[in-house]
Amino acid sequence: MKRKVLSLALISTALVTSAYAQEATLTIESWRNDDLALWQDKIIPAFEAEHPDIKLVFSPFAPTEYDAALNAKLEAGSAGDIITCRPFDRSLGLYDGGHLSDLSDLEAMLNFSDVAKAAWQTDDGSATFCVPMASVIHGFIYNKDAFDELGIDVPSTEAEFFAALGKIKEDGTYIPMAMGTNDQWEAATMGYNNIGPNYWKGEEGRLALIEGSQKLTDEQWVAPYETLAKWSEYLGDGYEAQTYPDSQNLFTLGRAAIYPAGSWEISGFNTQADFEMGAFKPPVRNAGDTCYISDHTDIGIGMNAATENPEAARTFLAWVASPEFAKIFGNALPGFFPLSNTPVELEDPLAKEFVSWREDCETTIRSTYQILSRGEPNLELETWNASANVVRGAESPEEAGQRLQDGLANWYAPHQ
Amino acid sequence: MQTRRIRWHIAVFLAPAVLVYTAVMIFPLFNTLRLALFTEVDQARVYVGLENFRTLFFDPIWSEQFWNALGNNFWFFLIHMLVQNPIGIALAAILSHPRLRFAALYRSAIFIPTILSFVIVGFAWKLILSPLWGIAPSMLDAIGLKSLFAPWLGKEEYALTTLALVSVWQFVGIPMMLIYAALLSIPEEILEAGEIDGITGASAFWKIKLPLILPSIGIISILTFVGNFNAFDLIYVSQGALAGPDFSTDILGTFMYRTFFGFQLQLGDPHMGSAIAGAMFAIILVGVCIYLFGIQTRMRRYQL
Numbered sequence: 180m181k182r183k184v185l186s187l188a189l190i191s192t193a194l195v196t197s198a199y200a201q202e203a204t205l206t207i208e209s210w211r212n213d214d215l216a217l218w219q220d221k222i223i224p225a226f227e228a229e230h231p232d233i234k235l236v237f238s239p240f241a242p243t244e245y246d247a248a249l250n251a252k253l254e255a256g257s258a259g260d261i262i263t264c265r266p267f268d269r270s271l272g273l274y275d276g277g278h279l280s281d282l283s284d285l286e287a288m289l290n291f292s293d294v295a296k297a298a299w300q301t302d303d304g305s306a307t308f309c310v311p312m313a314s315v316i317h318g319f320i321y322n323k324d325a326f327d328e329l330g331i332d333v334p335s336t337e338a339e340f341f342a343a344l345g346k347i348k349e350d351g352t353y354i355p356m357a358m359g360t361n362d363q364w365e366a367a368t369m370g371y372n373n374i375g376p377n378y379w380k381g382e383e384g385r386l387a388l389i390e391g392s393q394k395l396t397d398e399q400w401v402a403p404y405e406t407l408a409k410w411s412e413y414l415g416d417g418y419e420a421q422t423y424p425d426s427q428n429l430f431t432l433g434r435a436a437i438y439p440a441g442s443w444e445i446s447g448f449n450t451q452a453d454f455e456m457g458a459f460k461p462p463v464r465n466a467g468d469t470c471y472i473s474d475h476t477d478i479g480i481g482m483n484a485a486t487e488n489p490e491a492a493r494t495f496l497a498w499v500a501s502p503e504f505a506k507i508f509g510n511a512l513p514g515f516f517p518l519s520n521t522p523v524e525l526e527d528p529l530a531k532e533f534v535s536w537r538e539d540c541e542t543t544i545r546s547t548y549q550i551l552s553r554g555e556p557n558l559e560l561e562t563w564n565a566s567a568n569v570v571r572g573a574e575s576p577e578e579a580g581q582r583l584q585d586g587l588a589n590w591y592a593p594h595q
Numbered sequence: 596m597q598t599r600r601i602r603w604h605i606a607v608f609l610a611p612a613v614l615v616y617t618a619v620m621i622f623p624l625f626n627t628l629r630l631a632l633f634t635e636v637d638q639a640r641v642y643v644g645l646e647n648f649r650t651l652f653f654d655p656i657w658s659e660q661f662w663n664a665l666g667n668n669f670w671f672f673l674i675h676m677l678v679q680n681p682i683g684i685a686l687a688a689i690l691s692h693p694r695l696r697f698a699a700l701y702r703s704a705i706f707i708p709t710i711l712s713f714v715i716v717g718f719a720w721k722l723i724l725s726p727l728w729g730i731a732p733s734m735l736d737a738i739g740l741k742s743l744f745a746p747w748l749g750k751e752e753y754a755l756t757t758l759a760l761v762s763v764w765q766f767v768g769i770p771m772m773l774i775y776a777a778l779l780s781i782p783e784e785i786l787e788a789g790e791i792d793g794i795t796g797a798s799a800f801w802k803i804k805l806p807l808i809l810p811s812i813g814i815i816s817i818l819t820f821v822g823n824f825n826a827f828d829l830i831y832v833s834q835g836a837l838a839g840p841d842f843s844t845d846i847l848g849t850f851m852y853r854t855f856f857g858f859q860l861q862l863g864d865p866h867m868g869s870a871i872a873g874a875m876f877a878i879i880l881v882g883v884c885i886y887l888f889g890i891q892t893r894m895r896r897y898q899l
Contacts, residue, residue: 243835247856250863272862276638361749363839364859417726419749419840425727548860556656557861560837568841573751589656 203491204234206259208252210245211478213447217511225507226498233491253278253483260486261495264309264479266298267548273481274301274308280482281306285493287500295518298476298544309479310500313508313515316442316533317373317473323455325353325436333459337406340462344413347436355413357435358570359421366407366566367559369439372545374461375403376471381543389550391593395584396577404569404576411570419571427451442533443477445514449527458532460540474542476518554590561586628876631869647870661871663842664850665878667755671846672823674759675766680815682763683770684808688800690771691778702775706768713765717832720761724748748833751843758844762829766822770815777811778804810894817886824879827852847875 207218218237226235238259240248246269252258253273262279264270273279282288283306288296291311299309326333326343329350334340347355360366379385379399387393393400415421415429430438431451438444440458448456463470480499482492498504505517506524513527516534525531547559561583568574574582588594634643651657686705690698708716724731726746735744747757781804789795789803827848830838836858838845853861855868 243859246859247863250857268860268862359749361839362835363837415727417732417746417749420724420726420746421749422721425725429727552860555861557859559860560858563837563859564839564841567839571749571840573841586656 202232202234203488204236205261205486205488205491205495206236206238207261207263207480208245208249208259208483209237209239209263210242210265211263212239212241214512215239221507221511222504225503226495229498230494233488233494235495253485256485258483258485260483260488260492262481262483263312264299264481266476266479266544268550268553270299270309270479270481271301274306278484279308280484280486280489281308282310282481282493282496283307285310285497285500287497290500290502290519290521292518292520295476298548299479299481302550309481310496311476311518312478312480312499313512314474314518315477315515316536317369317475318440318442318458318460318533318536319373320430320438320440320444320448320456320458320529322353322430322433322436322452323457325433325454326457328352329436333457334462335459336466337462337464341409344437348413353436354415354429354434356410356437356439357426357429358410358414358439359418359423359426360567360570361420361422361425363563363567365423365426365439366570367563368545369441370407370410370570371403371562371566372473372475372547373439373441374406375400375546376473376541376543377461377463377468378403379546380469381471381541385543385546385549388546389593391591394594395587396580401576401580404565404579407566408569408572408576411572414570442514442516442530445527445529445533446512449513449529456529458529460536470536470540472536472540472542473545474516474537475544475548478515551587551591554587556586556589558583558587624876627869628873630866631873634866635864647867648874651867651870651874657867660842660845660850661874664845664847667844668824668826668846670755671759671762671826672820674756675763675819675823676816678760679763679767680770680812680819683767683815684774684812686767686771687774687778688804690775702771705771708765709768711765713828714832716761716765717829720764721748721833724757749840751840754834754840755844758829758833761833762826765829769818773811773815774808777808781807806895810891810896813886813891813894817883820882820886821879824875824882847871847878851875 215237218235223235223237227233236259239245246265249258249262253276258278262273264273264279270279274281288307288310293304295311295314296307297304299311300307321333325331325347329346329352331343331346332339334343344355347353358365358369376384379388379393384393384399388395388400395401411418415435421429426435426438427444427447429435431448433452433454460470460472480496482489482496486492500519502519502521502523505519505521508515509517509523509530510526513525513530514533516525516530517523525534547562552559565574565579565583569576569579584594631647632642632644633640634647635641651661686701689695690702692698695701723729724747726732726744726749732741732744735741745753747753785803785807786799789799794802825848826846830844830846830849831852834844834849836849836853838849851868851871852858854864854871857863
């Protein structure tokens with residue numbers, strides 16, 4: 180009798196298991212640990228409602244640990260089914276290493292422009308291996324209350340920008356600008372690549388640099404460093420030891436008036452700051468110049484080539500490529516702007532301000548990301564170092580330009 | 596005649612330790628050294644002999660970083676030797692004084708940072724020294740020395756020394772404890788015999804106790820050396836993998852981490868990373884050998 184019960188139990192377990200086998204669970208690797216709540220509360224329920232047979236698990240890392248951890252997991256074969264893609268070489272390396280699947284035949288890819296897809300394609304454009312998710316736009320976020328209080332108008336040229344900084348400094352209530360050099364990337368990303376496109380004319384300069392017809396010692400590449408060096412007197416006391424979270428807190432606590440920003444800050448700032456915020460685009464050098472902004476394709480999503488559920492993964496990726504996802508994502512995460520061709524109506528005023536610049540200005544991406552950071556020394560990391568050095572006054576703009584150029588020429592044939 | 600029996604129990608008792616140690620230490624160590632002899636070309640691993648080491652020592656881009664990291668590492672070690680160990684010995688001497696009250700309290704208080712995680716220590720000190728929210732600027736202000744404050748962790752000339760001192764703060768308990776134990780093991784008779792000969796107080800320390808604890812000081816020095824040349828955590832926690840400002844706090848550990856695992860847009864290179872790890876191993880091995888064969892064998896020992 181006992182045995183019968185046991186075998187019955189076994190059979191029923193087997194049945195249940197086979198019923199469950201239909202159901203696929205997809206694990207998503209990501210560096211966006213800030214977005215955990217958004218995925219759990221909005222994106223995953225929306226997807227699972229449409230596809231009840233697929234379960235999603237979002238398992239993010241801290242941004243600085245992501246790449247090393249992901250590589251280790253991929254090598255060990257324990258990485259998740261879905262992989263959030265950094266733009267350009269990081270992901271290209273994964274694709275070349277056989278860790279990412281080719282998604283060119285995914286029908287939903289037609290929802291994206293070539294520019295949007297460029298960050299996740301092979302150099303010849305023959306294979307696309309990640310679905311573009313979002314881009315981030317650089318600019319400056321300012322404290323509207325502070326500007327009103329001091330009677331400052333939003334600057335549109337560099338002269339006005341420095342006049343405004345001077346006025347804030349003179350008044351003394353606010354630290355003019357919240358940026359530190361401790362983490363280095365702030366100076367490079369929020370500094371150099373924020374204001375730089377106005378100097379090197381966006382794509383024109385970026386592509387010329389890749390081609391080798393412009394050098395990092397040219398005026399348009401050195402001048403942003405000269406401007407950056409002038410920032411130092413408007414930064415807070417001890418900015419040399421100020422970290423990225425310090426800068427964010429300085430601004431959201433209302434102690435600093437201007438924050439050189441990436442649009443990804445918007446959602447965090449919205450919850451932290453209790454004053455009204457506005458945004459202005461990187462000031463142009465002279466009134467009437469064409470403006471250029473960095474609209475950087477920052478985040479994509481692809482499929483682990485070793486996944487056990489390729490069908491489910493493709494279903495999910497097709498959904499990510501759909502306008503429906505773009506709408507949820509764009510509004511839940513103001514500041515990450517969906518890249519799909521269908522325009523998404525955004526609700527957040529600050530995000531709207533950022534995205535409106537796409538209409539007035541030429542857009543480009545960060546200068547060091549495509550191809551130029553493939554060799555040793557790594558141009559992106561060198562740019563971090565140089566930008567921080569220039570702000571601290573430890574290196575002159577010319578020296579920095581020369582050093583970067585030498586480093587690039589060391590391995591990059593078009594510059595040799 | 597009795598045949599000599601094989602003493603199986605020795606092998607049996609040794610086996611667990613040997614197996615575990617081999618699996619988690621010896622094998623990875625030699626595998627890392629082996630990895631340093633390869634490189635990756637078009638997704639395939641290729642044997643290149645000592646090419647990686649040649650790059651590391653002679654390619655200006657790599658060697659500059661390597662020598663910078665090694666120099667910083669020596670400075671880090673020097674600060675520990677000059678600050679941590681003398682303070683540790685002094686504290687132990689004070690603690691072993693028979694008339695000191697609350698000795699157990701001081702001993703625990705000084706030893707506690709040692710058991711804290713690097714992450715906690717690094718983060719706490721970063722906050723203490725922060726020019727924005729730290730208590731260091733306001734404390735200096737309270738005694739009228741605000742002008743002495745600088746954003747130490749952000750200045751090239753101070754950052755490494757500051758971090759070395761933070762590390763000293765954390766680990767001063769270890770030399771203190773070891774020396775304290777050595778001091779306690781000195782028999783009373785010797786000290787009493789010295790007293791009869793008129794050697795008391797400070798001169799008793801210099802003439803009797805110090806020579807007797809020299810072997811312990813030697814051990815502490817070598818532990819400091821190995822610990823410092825393997826250091827990574829504190830720098831990584833407080834300055835990140837780029838060990839800023841301008842690589843002024845870059846030590847071999849952070850240099851290896853950056854190379855091996857990659858950082859931001861820089862892809863990881865396990866082969867060059869292993870070469871750096873190999874160089875670190877060699878440096879530590881040479882240091883330990885110099886100590887073992889050059890110093891320890893010549894050290895005079897006293898039968899107590």
